[in-house]
Amino acid sequence: MQGERPFWNxxxxxxxxxxxxLGSFAVLGFGLGASGASNRLAIGAAHVVAPKTMESAPYxxxxxxxxxxxxxxxxVFEVLGVFLGGALGAYSAGRMRKEVSxxxxxxxxxxxxxxxxxxxxxxxxxxxxxxxxxxSGQALTGGSLLSVGSWIFMMAMFAGGYLASPxxxxxxx
Amino acid sequence: MTFPLxxxxxxxxxAGLVAFTLVGVGFGFVLERAGFGRAPVLTAQFYGTDTRxxxxxFTAIVTALVGMTLLSGVGILDLxxxxxxxxxxxxxxxxxxxxxxxxxxxGYCPGTSVVAAASGRIDGLLTIGGVMVGxxxxxxxYPWLESFHNSGHLxxxxxxxxxxxxxxxxxAGVLAMAIGAFFVGEWAERFFTRRRNLPAPAxxxxxxxxxxxxxxxxxxxxxxxxxNPPATPVAPEKTFAAMNTMTFARTLIERGESLYxxxxxxxxxxxxxxxxxxxxxxxxxxxxxxxRDLPPTRTLVLYSQGDMTEIPATASAFTGEVRVLEGxxxxxxAQFLTTPVAPExxxxxxxxxxxxxxxIHGYLTGSRAQPAAPRPKPVKMQRKKKxxxxx
Amino acid sequence: xxxxxIEVLHGRHNHLIDPALHIWGWEIPVYLFLGxxxxxxxxxxAALELVRGRKDASLPMRTAPFVALVLLSLGMVxxxxxxxxxxxxxxxxxxxxPTSPMSxxxxxxxxxxxxxxxxxxxxxxxxxxxxxxxxxxxxxLKVSSWLMCVFGRADSLRRPLLWASVVSGAALGIYTxxxxxxxSARPQWDTAILxxxxxxxxxxxxxxxxxxxxxxxxxxxxxxxxDLLAIGAELLLIAIMLIGFAAGDRAGQIALxxxxxxxxxxxxxxxxxxxxxxxxxxxxxxxxxxxxxxxFLAPLFVLIGGLSLRFIMxxxxxxxxxxxxx
Numbered sequence: 085m086q087g088e089r090p091f092w093n094x095x096x097x098x099x100x101x102x103x104x105x106l107g108s109f110a111v112l113g114f115g116l117g118a119s120g121a122s123n124r125l126a127i128g129a130a131h132v133v134a135p136k137t138m139e140s141a142p143y144x145x146x147x148x149x150x151x152x153x154x155x156x157x158x159x160v161f162e163v164l165g166v167f168l169g170g171a172l173g174a175y176s177a178g179r180m181r182k183e184v185s186x187x188x189x190x191x192x193x194x195x196x197x198x199x200x201x202x203x204x205x206x207x208x209x210x211x212x213x214x215x216x217x218x219x220s221g222q223a224l225t226g227g228s229l230l231s232v233g234s235w236i237f238m239m240a241m242f243a244g245g246y247l248a249s250p251x252x253x254x255x256x257x
Numbered sequence: 258m259t260f261p262l263x264x265x266x267x268x269x270x271x272a273g274l275v276a277f278t279l280v281g282v283g284f285g286f287v288l289e290r291a292g293f294g295r296a297p298v299l300t301a302q303f304y305g306t307d308t309r310x311x312x313x314x315f316t317a318i319v320t321a322l323v324g325m326t327l328l329s330g331v332g333i334l335d336l337x338x339x340x341x342x343x344x345x346x347x348x349x350x351x352x353x354x355x356x357x358x359x360x361x362x363x364g365y366c367p368g369t370s371v372v373a374a375a376s377g378r379i380d381g382l383l384t385i386g387g388v389m390v391g392x393x394x395x396x397x398x399y400p401w402l403e404s405f406h407n408s409g410h411l412x413x414x415x416x417x418x419x420x421x422x423x424x425x426x427x428x429a430g431v432l433a434m435a436i437g438a439f440f441v442g443e444w445a446e447r448f449f450t451r452r453r454n455l456p457a458p459a460x461x462x463x464x465x466x467x468x469x470x471x472x473x474x475x476x477x478x479x480x481x482x483x484x485n486p487p488a489t490p491v492a493p494e495k496t497f498a499a500m501n502t503m504t505f506a507r508t509l510i511e512r513g514e515s516l517y518x519x520x521x522x523x524x525x526x527x528x529x530x531x532x533x534x535x536x537x538x539x540x541x542x543x544x545x546x547x548x549r550d551l552p553p554t555r556t557l558v559l560y561s562q563g564d565m566t567e568i569p570a571t572a573s574a575f576t577g578e579v580r581v582l583e584g585x586x587x588x589x590x591a592q593f594l595t596t597p598v599a600p601e602x603x604x605x606x607x608x609x610x611x612x613x614x615x616x617i618h619g620y621l622t623g624s625r626a627q628p629a630a631p632r633p634k635p636v637k638m639q640r641k642k643k644x645x646x647x648x
Numbered sequence: 649x650x651x652x653x654i655e656v657l658h659g660r661h662n663h664l665i666d667p668a669l670h671i672w673g674w675e676i677p678v679y680l681f682l683g684x685x686x687x688x689x690x691x692x693x694a695a696l697e698l699v700r701g702r703k704d705a706s707l708p709m710r711t712a713p714f715v716a717l718v719l720l721s722l723g724m725v726x727x728x729x730x731x732x733x734x735x736x737x738x739x740x741x742x743x744x745x746p747t748s749p750m751s752x753x754x755x756x757x758x759x760x761x762x763x764x765x766x767x768x769x770x771x772x773x774x775x776x777x778x779x780x781x782x783x784x785x786x787x788x789l790k791v792s793s794w795l796m797c798v799f800g801r802a803d804s805l806r807r808p809l810l811w812a813s814v815v816s817g818a819a820l821g822i823y824t825x826x827x828x829x830x831x832s833a834r835p836q837w838d839t840a841i842l843x844x845x846x847x848x849x850x851x852x853x854x855x856x857x858x859x860x861x862x863x864x865x866x867x868x869x870x871x872x873x874x875d876l877l878a879i880g881a882e883l884l885l886i887a888i889m890l891i892g893f894a895a896g897d898r899a900g901q902i903a904l905x906x907x908x909x910x911x912x913x914x915x916x917x918x919x920x921x922x923x924x925x926x927x928x929x930x931x932x933x934x935x936x937x938x939x940x941x942x943x944f945l946a947p948l949f950v951l952i953g954g955l956s957l958r959f960i961m962x963x964x965x966x967x968x969x970x971x972x973x974x
Contacts, residue, residue: 092291104280109325109334116284143399162278165922169375170376179294185297202363204358205383205390210355212367213392256297275913
């Protein structure tokens with residue numbers, strides 16, 4: 085067994101990430117995304133449970149219905165790729181381990197940490213739908229396309245993070 | 258311009274899916290190597306002890322921006338074909354703030370939570386679950402949020418339009434801004450880690466300077482496109498092969514199920530008489546929108562009264578093979594749909610032509626071949642037909 | 649001049665006129681997948697003992713033949729659900745039709761049961777045997793004497809049984825592919841590669857199934873390497889299949905485009921080739937080369953890929969037909 089490999093230099097990692105993004109623009113003509121796949125996954129799961137209700141709801145019926153496969157979508161495939169790439173990266177760097185990520189001094193209990201992970205996720209899910217994209221779809225993609233709204237989103241995101249950070253300081257200490 | 262391949266139809270949907278999956282693999286791999294599979298690394302951004310998020314994100318944005326500017330400057334990449342997200346002022350502002358809060362609470366953003374889950378982090382997996390629930394909740398309350406969700410809509414609004422500056426100039430501006438932000442970030446790292454007696458994050462200045470030297474040179478190269486803007490390339494007109502009446506008639510008879518024949522004349526004219534098996538346009542669909550929906554498994558043959566000068570847009574959208582009937586309906590009608598008159602005297606070639614014509618005429622109209630044709634043996638005609646096809 | 653035109657229309661101008669045969673649902677792919685896993689389990693557990701000799705195996709390895717029986721039975725239930733005339737299933741066993749893969753299959757299934765059962769019984773450790781034979785209700789019902797007889801047979805026939813397990817497993821694995829290959833009306837299934845392809849897929853999914861369980865180090869060491877070989881062979885066979893289609897006639901071309909760029913093309917490349925084979929191949933190689941700790945993700949990917957292979961070959965295969973030839 086070997087130890088973990090160090091993270092890449094952030095500037096180099098950013099350069100590599102930029103090349104991936106550029107590749108997406110050059111090959112497909114659109115950028116990256118992430119929350120859209122979770123959205124479709126959730127709708128797909130709900131559709132399995134209650135197909136009739138979902139198909140009759142005006143908002144959800146744009147995703148599910150006769151002749152529509154909610155998972156047959158670019159973002160779903162891309163996020164599957166993200167999972168595979170993340171797995172390959174983590175495994176080859178010796179970082180794949182079942183554990184809960186916590187701050188160095190473990191200021192909160194495991195249960196609290198997991199509850200916060202879910203809660204923050206729910207908040208981000210709502211937020212990503214409101215702003216039509218998340219860090220990947222808006223900040224990274226729209227940012228490099230010089231979209232005004234994406235830059236507003238990016239600045240607002242950093243602002244929101246800094247505003248909320250004192251309240252969850254214990255978690256990350 | 259050839260790129261973007263998918264948006265310019267050089268690549269099919271399924272191939273696009275595979276390509277985008279591979280992009281995703283690259284995305285996930287790089288995010289993991291950047292350290293974004295770990296919540297403490299990500300959230301350190303908000304406590305100033307490690308500004309990795311800022312560095313990676315901005316370098317990525319600048320790299321992609323410089324690359325696009327350069328590629329479009331040399332005329333390989335069509336910037337206009339790239340999907341730019343619309344600007345919705347208020348949703349972007351509110352959504353951004355909420356997402357930032359969610360980020361620091363959960364420790365991930367939607368994309369990095371996938372990477373965290375892939376590397377075995379339970380909290381990452383739960384964050385994915387949370388995002389799924391959140392997007393679903395939004396769907397449930399959407400009727401009440403709809404007006405807000407669409408507020409402040411400004412369409413596609415890029416800084417190039419807003420400030421009226423060329424892409425290359427803005428690229429240089431963003432690069433300069435990014436470098437400024439990195440200096441602030443690194444200063445903050447030193448400040449906050451010293452205050453907490455933590456080791457400063459290890460960073461190799463040489464790598465950083467190298468990356469920025471490369472980006473700087475590429476940005477400068479982007480200006481070359483400004484000085485010498487590439488001529489706007491004319492989109493190549495999609496040309497269609499013509500099909501002569503004889504080949505068409507024979508294909509229609511022998512392999513009729515391999516063709517769609519569409520009559521582009523006036524619907525009323527088409528209703529009176531048309532090439533057998535042809536589909537007419539209808540009054541409520543004069544453009545022939547149905548052509549687009551035909552499965553591309555057959556060859557589409559179009560004809561109008563005479564030779565055609567342009568193809569309707571709906572036919573250009575047909576992905577299968579498209580042919581145009583030479584001489585149009587008039588030629589076909591004269592040749593095959595009117596009773597052929599046997600030549601009084603003529604060469605054997607004339608005679609053979611007549612036989613083929615009358616055979617096709619007989620087949621298409623149901624009338625018999627003219628009795629005047631000497632010895633109209635089908636076997637012989639068949640053979641002659643093959644000879645005739647060569648000339 | 650103005651004579652009426654009698655149109656001679658081809659009925660097949662109407663693109664829905666040809667009957668669409670899309671009759672197999674989820675049951676058949678699940679059955680084929682489970683059949684493949686069972687074939688892999690039988691071959692691998694027997695081969696492991698043939699290679700390493702008879703020594704103390706881990707619990708998952710010892711019980712593998714019984715697990716195989718359970719999985720096979722589940723698969724048979726799925727198959728049974730698909731049958732149109734469920735009451736007449738017994739007729740398969742009234743005759744043997746050498747030219748029918750279905751007949752072969754039904755007899756292979758019958759052969760697998762006793763072989764796997766005896767193989768599993770032979771792996772039951774001594775103390776468990778004593779306890780089973782000594783269990784009072786068993787003694788009363790004369791099960792004990794039967795058990796003694798079975799244990800005795802399973803031991804004395806151990807070596808022939810191991811070989812029988814390998815052979816019947818291979819037959820089962822190949823049969824799951826031939827079952828489709830025999831239906832030449834589907835251009836995409838009309839290839840002899842399907843038999844070996846499904847067999848190697850069965851081997852890798854069987855190995856993946858075992859690798860998800862707590863094996864001992866020696867067993868894992870061997871299985872990961874065999875898994876690598878099976879994945880490599882499978883990639884090669886898929887490549888050969890695609891090249892065969894590409895070099896073939898019009899039907900082959902249709903099969904090729906249908907599989908690689910048709911409605912299921914994206915899923916084929918992503919779920920079967922990338923997720924099911926490519927990524928596990930890299931992860932297994934890393935595990936072997938860098939001596940990394942094993943993770944359950946690679947075997948899980950192999951299993952998902954194997955199941956997807958069956959689903960996609962069936963779904964897209966049913967979308968391919970000679971109607972497309974013009």
